[in-house]
Amino acid sequence: MAAKPQRNTVTTQIPEQPPTLPTSSTSAAPSAEGSSLSLDTRLCQSVKSVIPKKRQEALKWYGWGYNDAQFYEQNRTICFKGDKYPLGGCQLPSFTKWVQQKFDVSLDGDKSYPQMPQTFPQPNLNAEFLSELRENTKVENSLEGVDRLVRCHGQTLSDIYNLWYNKFQRIPDLVVWPSCHDEVVQLVQLANKHNVMLLPFGGGTSVSGSMTCPQQEQRMICVVDTSQMNRLLWLNRENLTVCFESGVVGQDLERVLREHGLTVGHEPDSYEFSTLGGWVATRASGMKKNVYGNIEDLVVRVRMVTANGTLERDCSAPRVSCGPDFNHIILGSEGTLGIITEVVLKVRPLPAVQRYGSLVFPDFEQGVLFMREVARRRCQPASVRLMDNEQFIFGQSLKPEKSWLASCLDVIKQRYVTSWKGIDLAHICAATLLFEGEEQEVARQQALINEIAARYKGFPAGGQNGERGYVFTFVIAYIRDFALYQGIVAESFETSVPWDRCSLLCRCVKQRVVTECQRHHITHFTISCRVTQTYDAGACIYFYFGFRSLDMSNAVHVFEAIEHCARDEILACGGSLSHHHGVGKIRSHWYRNAVTETGANLYAAAKQHLDPRNIFAAGNLLPPPQEQQQQQLESQTKAKSKL
Numbered sequence: 117m118a119a120k121p122q123r124n125t126v127t128t129q130i131p132e133q134p135p136t137l138p139t140s141s142t143s144a145a146p147s148a149e150g151s152s153l154s155l156d157t158r159l160c161q162s163v164k165s166v167i168p169k170k171r172q173e174a175l176k177w178y179g180w181g182y183n184d185a186q187f188y189e190q191n192r193t194i195c196f197k198g199d200k201y202p203l204g205g206c207q208l209p210s211f212t213k214w215v216q217q218k219f220d221v222s223l224d225g226d227k228s229y230p231q232m233p234q235t236f237p238q239p240n241l242n243a244e245f246l247s248e249l250r251e252n253t254k255v256e257n258s259l260e261g262v263d264r265l266v267r268c269h270g271q272t273l274s275d276i277y278n279l280w281y282n283k284f285q286r287i288p289d290l291v292v293w294p295s296c297h298d299e300v301v302q303l304v305q306l307a308n309k310h311n312v313m314l315l316p317f318g319g320g321t322s323v324s325g326s327m328t329c330p331q332q333e334q335r336m337i338c339v340v341d342t343s344q345m346n347r348l349l350w351l352n353r354e355n356l357t358v359c360f361e362s363g364v365v366g367q368d369l370e371r372v373l374r375e376h377g378l379t380v381g382h383e384p385d386s387y388e389f390s391t392l393g394g395w396v397a398t399r400a401s402g403m404k405k406n407v408y409g410n411i412e413d414l415v416v417r418v419r420m421v422t423a424n425g426t427l428e429r430d431c432s433a434p435r436v437s438c439g440p441d442f443n444h445i446i447l448g449s450e451g452t453l454g455i456i457t458e459v460v461l462k463v464r465p466l467p468a469v470q471r472y473g474s475l476v477f478p479d480f481e482q483g484v485l486f487m488r489e490v491a492r493r494r495c496q497p498a499s500v501r502l503m504d505n506e507q508f509i510f511g512q513s514l515k516p517e518k519s520w521l522a523s524c525l526d527v528i529k530q531r532y533v534t535s536w537k538g539i540d541l542a543h544i545c546a547a548t549l550l551f552e553g554e555e556q557e558v559a560r561q562q563a564l565i566n567e568i569a570a571r572y573k574g575f576p577a578g579g580q581n582g583e584r585g586y587v588f589t590f591v592i593a594y595i596r597d598f599a600l601y602q603g604i605v606a607e608s609f610e611t612s613v614p615w616d617r618c619s620l621l622c623r624c625v626k627q628r629v630v631t632e633c634q635r636h637h638i639t640h641f642t643i644s645c646r647v648t649q650t651y652d653a654g655a656c657i658y659f660y661f662g663f664r665s666l667d668m669s670n671a672v673h674v675f676e677a678i679e680h681c682a683r684d685e686i687l688a689c690g691g692s693l694s695h696h697h698g699v700g701k702i703r704s705h706w707y708r709n710a711v712t713e714t715g716a717n718l719y720a721a722a723k724q725h726l727d728p729r730n731i732f733a734a735g736n737l738l739p740p741p742q743e744q745q746q747q748q749l750e751s752q753t754k755a756k757s758k759l
């Protein structure tokens with residue numbers, strides 16, 4: 117009888133030149149898990165990350181992205197710097213005008229960005245844990261205040277506000293950097309033994325409050341930074357599968373695979389900084405999911421170290437009828453059940469052709485009908501996104517300063533659209549398209565998409581506009597910090613909804629936000645939406661909301677109150693709690709209802725089994741116990757009143 121292939125074993129495709137770096141702990145004696153022993157270290161490839169171990173050397177400690185990239189004001193004009201982006205070095209006069217008109221702010225370049233605090237909360241140490249960690253393991257660790265501060269949060273508005281104004285009561289007490297699965301096993305066992313709280317940290321791009329330390333935690337909080345666990349463990353060209361450690365950052369993962377002529381194709385808008393483990397833990401969605409799938413479609417196999425052992429499927433078969441599928445316990449667990457260490461993903465050859473396109477529609481409703489038809493006929497290109505009028509105008513304003521000739525051409529194009537096509541600029545909306553595949557297939561898809569668009573009074577507006585839309589995606593993320601600096605609070609939120617409620621939900625949510633702004637006497641604000649993903653049964657909708665907060669003492673609180681109302685409206689319209697941002701803490705209020713009482717209890721029972729001492733106490737998904745008790749009381753009262 118043939119020996120059963122071991123986990124992580126690949127018997128094909130051993131490279132002629134052993135790749136550099138078998139620094140794997142896998143050559144060590146088998147751990148109690150008995151797992152990585154069979155890994156052929158010649159197949160491992162180290163990945164040099166764009167993000168150093170000391171994150172703050174490359175990334176802003178107080179906001180989004182690279183230290184050297186940001187919006188700023190110069191001579192009353194907004195500019196953008198950052199040579200990693202095509203908009204780097206550009207002046208943005210139209211955007212300046214848009215901001216001034218929308219929010220009535222006089223741009224101020226003299227304010228200073230926050231300074232790194234000089235003192236940090238004293239770490240709350242568990243001496244036995246720390247000494248055993250240092251004596252019995254090789255796990256690197258730090259008690260430095262800066263290391264702890266930059267890993268105490270994600271990217272929600274309130275996270276960033278608390279950073280700017282140094283308001284965090286509780287930050288992690290210790291940072292650890294395990295370098296492989298076996299070190300994570302040791303770490304989890306130690307934390308469980310000494311009752312230390314563990315908080316897994318990937319790229320820190322969470323927008324659900326899932327990374328924020330629970331402020332009331334009394335135990336030592338140890339943040340587990342996965343960044344040093346980022347190797348490509350093996351690649352199997354025959355099966356088109358690859359195994360990466362979970363700390364690999366999106367852009368690193370794709371760069372390494374590109375060198376092999378391959379791609380995973382998972383590109384969330386945060387993929388420059390978010391990690392594979394984070395994607396799995398939050399059930400992430402990438403912009404090209406139409407071709408490659410969402411993270412749950414891409415994961416073949418995943419390992420998670422829990423306080424009660426390692427959870428994983430026993431083989432890398434493409435599908436198994438052996439339910440329930442425990443991969444789905446891991447997907448979306450948001451750091452509350454264990455630490456994801458290794459993931460087997462599907463890969464595809466790089467596409468021969470990548471082409472952009474854009475379409476213009478007379479109004480949003482026609483655009484939604486177009487999106488619906490494209491989904492019905494299952495002919496979506498890699499990405500298709502529809503922006504409403506407000507977002508279209510905002511997007512247009514981001515165009516850099518132009519030459520005289522280019523400006524004239526724009527005027528001519530605008531005349532063509534308004535006079536010849538009879539389109540009203542106050543209602544116009546646009547879709548951006550990204551096609552990937554073989555030349556012939558892309559050409560066929562483009563022709564079909566244009567034909568469907570024409571049925572809904574849409575027409576092509578050029579590849580350049582489409583490309584700009586996708587390129588700006590990465591730059592737009594920097595606006596929020598600049599806005600905060602200028603006295604504007606802003607953030608996005610998202611949902612998914614069945615097709616028959618798509619337009620209704622967009623209208624109602626925008627209207628609800630307008631009403632709530634009026635109630636709070638907010639006169640200058642923006643609320644816009646776009647349809648970013650399409651499915652057979654519905655779509656994902658993304659809202660951008662921001663308002664002028666100058667002279668408001670409680671702007672973040674007001675923002676959260678309005679976002680809360682918007683979520684109530686989303687749910688009332690048949691939308692979901694989240695399409696891809698996850699639940700975290702800021703949406704835990706609705707979790708019990710979203711999954712039913714039985715579902716919430718099932719999750720709690722799984723948690724109790726996998727983590728009986730609650731060392732993964734991030735507090736995501738289920739709300740804190742007091743709020744849970746209150747919710748249970750309310751639902752019991754409701755049930756009684758129905759009888």
Ligand SMILES: Cc1cc2nc3c(=O)[nH]c(=O)nc-3n(C[C@H](O)[C@H](O)[C@H](O)COP(=O)(O)OP(=O)(O)OC[C@H]3O[C@@H](n4cnc5c(N)ncnc54)[C@H](O)[C@@H]3O)c2cc1C
Pocket residue numbers: 270271315316317318319320321322323326327342362363383384385386389390391392393394395396397398399400401402403450451452454455456457593696697698734736
């Ligand atoms: C500008 C911007 C754009 C975004 N665009 C998208 C998008 O297009 N699509 C999308 O899906 N999301 C998007 N997000 C949200 C965010 O990027 C995702 O949720 C992402 O998957 C988080 O990955 P991360 O590595 O940064 O995780 P983190 O923020 O570090 O962690 C998120 C959660 O996962 C847990 N976690 C992280 N790593 C592990 C691990 N190894 N094991 C167990 N738990 C772990 C953490 O404890 C936490 O609960 C965006 C966010 C921003 C700020």
